[in-house]
């Protein structure tokens with residue numbers, strides 16, 4: 001295993017065999033509640049502060065990217081480049097459990113692609129079933145893998161993410177197969193779990209946000225990773241600030257590839 005991953009606390013056993021088997025078969029995995037109530041409070045306070053501060057510019061870093069599919073998604077608030085917006089967000093790309101899952105899906109050579117906030121607005125947030133890649137891939141030849149960190153309890157009512165288990169293995173793209181990619185899929189599973197939980201989903205599995213039918217935002221952070229031979233969704237070298245560089249370990253900086 002790469003020295004950087006060992007330094008960040010990843011070992012061969014960080015992910016158990018049952019977890020690996022579940023992820024292999026289904027293309028997603030519940031890592032449990034990795035954020036405490038205290039951590040959630042701090043993160044949400046920081047997110048609120050950033051949303052206020054950035055206003056209309058929130059999420060602007062994503063507009064620069066040729067790789068994003070819905071930069072101006074009307075149904076959701078976004079914040080981007082959280083790597084450079086506070087130490088509260090360091091954990092999202094250095095947590096050993098998340099890194100172990102990324103390594104399991106992408107192999108030893110992977111990096112952070114982007115670290116963004118997405119909040120489905122009340123009454124909105126429905127997305128097509130999609131994959132985060134432009135083509136099909138052979139099983140095992142995965143290019144991208146996402147994690148979603150729940151900042152609110154996720155339920156069927158408030159727009160929980162949906163995943164169609166096993167679709168990372170079927171060599172099919174939802175846009176080619178589904179008459180209506182917005183419609184509920186008979187095999188879809190909703191990620192319903194308490195705030196603080198973290199789910200991994202292989203980005204080649206069909207997935208998407210569902211409609212938030214409540215009057216509150218449904219908030220989450222996505223730490224999204226890609227293989228080292230692929231471009232990042234947000235060019236980390238371009239955005240990295242001295243304050244971030246000075247704060248992070250060499251191993252963490254290597255995950256950003258800066």
Ligand SMILES: O=C(O)CCC(=O)C(=O)O
Pocket residue numbers: 118127159160161162207208209210220
């Ligand atoms: O936030 C979610 O529930 C899923 C978001 C997603 O899949 C995306 O934005 O590509």
